Each structure stands twice: as C-alpha cells, then as structure tokens.
Amino acid sequence: MEVVSRPALTASAPDVLEADGYLLGTPVNLGYLSGALKHFFDQIYYPSLDETSRRPYGAYLHGNSDAAGALRALDSITTGLRWRAVRPPLVVNGDPAKADLEACWELGATVAAELAPSDPPPTRTLPPSRALRRSGAPVLRRSRASPARRAEAPRSDARLSTRPSARRCGRGCGGRGGRYGDLMSGFRHVVMFVWAEGTTTGQQEEVAARLGELPGVIPQIRSYSLGADAGIGADNHDFVVVGDFASEEDFLVYRDHPAHRAVIDEYITPILAGRAAVQYEL
Ligand SMILES: Cc1cc2nc3c(=O)[nH]c(=O)nc-3n(C[C@H](O)[C@H](O)[C@H](O)COP(=O)(O)O)c2cc1C
Numbered sequence: 001m002e003v004v005s006r007p008a009l010t011a012s013a014p015d016v017l018e019a020d021g022y023l024l025g026t027p028v029n030l031g032y033l034s035g036a037l038k039h040f041f042d043q044i045y046y047p048s049l050d051e052t053s054r055r056p057y058g059a060y061l062h063g064n065s066d067a068a069g070a071l072r073a074l075d076s077i078t079t080g081l082r083w084r085a086v087r088p089p090l091v092v093n094g095d096p097a098k099a100d101l102e103a104c105w106e107l108g109a110t111v112a113a114e115l116a117p118s119d120p121p122p123t124r125t126l127p128p129s130r131a132l133r134r135s136g137a138p139v140l141r142r143s144r145a146s147p148a149r150r151a152e153a154p155r156s157d158a159r160l161s162t163r164p165s166a167r168r169c170g171r172g173c174g175g176r177g178g179r180y181g182d183l184m185s186g187f188r189h190v191v192m193f194v195w196a197e198g199t200t201t202g203q204q205e206e207v208a209a210r211l212g213e214l215p216g217v218i219p220q221i222r223s224y225s226l227g228a229d230a231g232i233g234a235d236n237h238d239f240v241v242v243g244d245f246a247s248e249e250d251f252l253v254y255r256d257h258p259a260h261r262a263v264i265d266e267y268i269t270p271i272l273a274g275r276a277a278v279q280y281e282l
Contacts, residue, residue: 001032001112004139010037011139013047017140021056022083028063028070028091038270041077053082056114059089067091067216075212086110088212088226099186101245103222157218184201184266185244185280186222189254192237194274203271204228204239210263212242237276244282251279 006015008026016022026037038061059074071089071185077083092100092109195204208226215221229236245251254260 001115002027003108003112006139008034008040011040011044014223015043015139016101017046017051017054018113021086022139023108023111024057024059024074026059026061026070027109028061028067031066031069033061033070033073036071045077046079048081054084056086056111057083058086058111060104060107061089061216062093062096063091064094067093071213071216086114088215088224091215091219091221098113098244099222184248187248187279188249188282189241189243189245189251189277189279191241191275191277193268193272195238195271196273199238199271203267207239207263207267207271210267213265214254214257214260218254218257220245220253220257222246222250237274248279248281 004015004019004120006012008024024037028036032038057078060072061069061074071091074089075164084158087107089098090103092104096104111258208228211224211226215224221243224241225243226241229238229240242255243251245254
C-alpha cells in the first residue's frame with residue numbers, strides 16, 4: 001500500500017484521480033472545515049466528480065468544542081462526490097490523547113483495508129503520531145508494485161501496509177490483550193431499533209441526521225456508525241447504531257449527554273416500537 005501525503009493547499013485533481021482512496025484531515029475553525037480543505041475540494045470537485053464515485057475515504061477533524069458545522073459541510077461535499085465513508089468522521093476535541101492518535105491510525109488502516117489486495121503484503125505499521133496532520137489531505141493509493149518490489153521498498157517511502165483482517169474484524173477482533181493489544185481496548189455500545197407502523201422515510205432520515213451530529217458535540221465518542229437495515233431479513237430490526245468509547249465511563253457520558261437525550265426524546269421515542277441493546281468491553 002502506497003501512501004501519498006499532500007498538504008490540502010497543494011493537493012490537486014490529478015492526485016485525487018490517481019489515488020484509490022482518501023484520508024482527509026482538518027482543524028475546525030469558525031464552525032467550518034479549514035480554508036485549506038475547502039480550497040482542496042473547490043479545486044478537485046468537478047474534475048473528480050465522475051471518476052471517483054464510490055471510492056473509500058476517512059476524515060479526522062480537530063477542534064476544541066463543536067465540530068457540527070464542519071461535519072455537515074464534509075458530509076454534503078462528500079455526498080456530492082459520492083465518496084464512500086469507511087467510518088463516520090473522527091472528531092478529536094482538545095489535545096489529542098493517545099487513544100485519539102490510535103483512533104486516527106485505525107481510521108487510516110480502515111481506509112487502507114478497503115484497498116487491500118486479496119494477497120496483502122506483510123504488515124508494516126504507521127506510527128500514530130504520523131496520522132494526525134494539520135490540514136493535510138493525505139491520499140492513499142493501492143500499490144501496483146509486485147510483491148517483490150514492495151518488499152524492496154526503502155523504509156523512507158511513505159507507505160502504509162494494512163492488517164489484512166481489519167476489514168472483516170474491525171476494532172473488536174482479538175479483544176483486550178489480543179493480537180492488536182491496547183489498540184483494541186475500549187467499550188462498545190450496539191443498539192437496534194424497530195420503528196412504529198407508519199414511520200416515514202423522512203422521520204428515519206431525521207434520526208440518522210441528528211445522531212450523525214453527535215460525534216461533533218460529544219468528544220467521548222471514539223467512533224460512531226449507524227445505518228438503516230438493508231431489508232433482507234423479514235424479522236430484522238430497522239436501524240442500528242454502533243458506538244465505540246475508550247471506557248464504560250465515556251459511554252455513560254454519551255448515554256446521559258443532553259444532546260443525545262434530546263435526539264432520543266425528540267426524534268427516536270416518537271417513532272419507536274422496539275429496542276435491543278448490548279454493551280461490551282473490547
Ligand atoms: C479562529 C478560530 C476559530 C475556531 N473555531 C472553532 C470551532 O468553530 N469549533 C471548534 O471546535 N474549535 C474551534 N477552534 C479551535 C481549533 O479548532 C482548535 O484550536 C484546534 O486545536 C486546532 O487544530 P490544530 O491544532 O490541529 O490546528 C477555533 C480556533 C480558532 C483560532
């Protein structure tokens with residue numbers, strides 16, 4: 001896996017067209033993406049529109065309190081480009097802790113795993129400190145080199161080899177003290193909803209939109225994934241939320257956070273017919 005890193009101000013449409021996936025980074029200033037990342041999108045939007053549809057991307061945002069506006073902008077731009085988020089954007093508020101840097105590392109690895117060939121090269125890890133860059137728009141590129149050439153690649157090359165199983169297993173694979181050690185520790189909350197008869201698509205989309213804003217306002221959320229059921233199983237639930245936290249305490253902060261409670265009271269409870277939930281340590 002080859003990683004090409006570009007500052008957002010100089011990343012160009014050819015860089016984007018040539019890459020197979022994207023990892024975007026930005027501070028949150030004045031309620032929006034950095035001017036540099038906005039400039040990046042201005043430059044690449046139309047030249048990339050047709051050719052980069054469905055390509056995977058991840059994004060990390062660094063603010064100090066409220067990333068909601070930046071998240072909205074990012075969502076609308078990447079929806080227009082039809083890029084596919086491998087995870088919800090990662091929001092880091094305040095000084096990045098070790099867990100934040102690890103989450104950034106994992107975000108990059110998840111994008112890379114999307115691009116991994118079926119016979120992936122041997123693992124090589126990127127130190128977490130390299131993952132959080134200011135206004136960078138690093139571009140991940142699937143390596144087209146042969147396995148032999150990959151093995152010879154000089155260490156100074158910015159290359160990222162990803163864990164072959166990351167795509168299948170996600171954070172939970174291995175558990176605490178398992179193959180990925182501390183990286184995997186944390187606390188996961190999974191909740192599924194059944195909507196009441198007569199619930200409209202608009203109401204469901206409103207729930208998704210409101211929940212999707214929570215990572216921007218609740219810094220304890222390490223990663224957050226939500227989605228409507230694909231409709232394959234007749235007795236499935238209708239909607240799922242998977243949230244990862246550094247600890248049970250952080251989960252409880254999320255559970256009781258006023259912004260979360262407001263979404264529950266205003267958007268979920270009125271259309272709720274059934275609920276199932278599990279919390280477990282990773
Ligand atoms: C002019 C200005 C506006 C800011 N606006 C926001 C904001 O809207 N939301 C937020 O969460 N943080 C805001 N911040 C805080 C920065 O995002 C924060 O300092 C962050 O650490 C910057 O990231 P960086 O150190 O990676 O550049 C603002 C900072 C400045 C200087």
